[in-house]
Amino acid sequence: MTAPLECARMQPDFSQIIQSVNMGILVLDKNLRIVFWNRWMEEHSRLRSGEVLGRDIMELYPNLEKKGFRWKAETVFKMGNFAFFSQQLHSHLIPLHLARYLTADFEQMQQNATLSPLRDPLGRVEYLCVSIEDATDSVIYRERLESAKKDLEVMSLTDPLTNLPNRRHLMETLEREISKHGRQKRPLSIAILDVDHFKNINDSHGHMIGDKVLAGLAGIFPRHLRTYDFVARYGGEEFCVVLVNTAMEEALFVMERLRAAVENETFHHEGKDIRLTISIGISSNGSSGDMSMDRMLNSADKALYRAKNTSRNRCEVAPAITPL
């Protein structure tokens, strides 16, 4: 007798498998009454099979109403498709305690749940199988990864949201250009620009769209700046442009052009058309070229403040500085 044949004859006890598997399995009839509750469910819900059989699951766990469980279950019975409750959108389907005492990151178990059709011999959907997977560990690892990524980002030079150079990169670049331009006595300008009424955008459309708008804005900068202009994300809704070999007058021309372009641009996100304006403060290193980084940033900042306090959607220049 060959081994495969031997194995084919040995039929394992399938009910033991379902009871020993590391996942919650429960079965509901068309009225959403529980007809099967495996051992994992007993252990985690602290309800014995005998206590729950025949009960309406919506009654047992009223939170299911808020999750749209009934609607999804109906689609499975009516159309025979699968349905899903992802941890990322729902956290959990059924509130269960974590059987963990050493790590207390979550109070409740994070879960991914799948609803699948169980058919009769004629192929009609007879029962609904709900399988629940404990995703808490994956979530913890994912969150740790996110936090490690954030640490890495601080050390890196790119802002992840806009793909522009980040603040650290800006500072290094600015330092370098200021000393270079100072030595060579060449004009250098910087501009700080800030989205007007950004808080309103976040409040009316949500932070996710606010972020996308910033990314979108960063995306159009190259079109309206010169190829050798360096633009970085300076703060939440602030950007800084370093204009090398550029005196105040030309810097104003370039930034005014950008300001107008932004005013005329429409950003499309999730079916909404969003318009915005920017305020800009510009400063230059002056004819003697001996401005420090702090002073340049400071005076651009003051100019920006003036722009915001007058009409917004405008460029303001710092007054010419006489060398000390």
Add this chain to the structure above:
Amino acid sequence: MIELTEERRDALTELLNIGFGRSIACLAEMIGIFIRISVPSVRLVRPREIVDILAQAEVDRHEITLIQQSFRGEFNGEAVLALPGKSGHTLARMLESDCGFRPDMEPDKLHMEVLLELGNIVIGACLGKFAEILDSLLSFNPPQIFQDNIRLDRLKQAVSFPDYGALLILTSFRLEREEVTGYMFIFISSEFLETLFTSVDRFLDDLK
């Protein structure tokens, strides 16, 4: 023999037409609007070509939302529901208001959940019926939003498509009164084409 003969192509087109008809009927029932469907086209491609095909279908002027779902069973593959421009948002809004799927969630999450559910139902109904006619059953993985509102050229760069050959089925629908169009792509990996074609051949033999 893995060859897309005319007869096999005809059969696949017809069977997917039937599957897709069911998807659309489900969708139409949920939102109460008449939907126009196109005749599916079936060909052997590389998944990378999806971007060019989308461009030909003139969706490159808009941003696009893709909802992806893998399936497995007698044949494995993945389906993508592509919604250009504001279509995804409009459909999601219609689903929320017209068919009572309104779980208690934050607006951002609700929007994603509704899009995922939309993809799940349209893809599930189509492939489910398709498999049913071929006497087989499929299991589905959770759907995912592949790219949310991304421009087509960025899609080319951003997504690295595996380079296996695949059977590409393309079909589309359009809502009558709103500016909503959608496309569905179904990729079936080349490793499974033999099994699939065997099923199709069996189906064709039963007709003779």
Add this chain to the structure above:
Amino acid sequence: MALSVLIVDDSRVSRQIVRRGLPEWNLDVREAAGGREGLDMYRERRADIVLLDLTMPDMSGFETLESLMKLDPEARVLIITADVQSGSRERVRTLGGLALLPKPVQKQDLLPFMEDLLND
């Protein structure tokens, strides 16, 4: 005299499936691969019943149905389609079609309509 059936569908496989759904009587079955061809054939020789698909390139099923009813107001046209929306059902009825049957068509669905033909 054998009952004449005209099957109009752009897919050969689909026409075969419809054929298989017909009762095993002595029938005169003709096939057309599109709306225009179907109209030409009907004009040439009337059919007792037309089994018509909806999703066809070039001339759609609705257009074909409309033209058929204009050509012969007594025409008996049964729509056999993958497009099973209730909206399509209504449109078929409005245009004068007998009914809409879902694909793949089953023998038991088609039989009552065929039997009706015998009663004329």
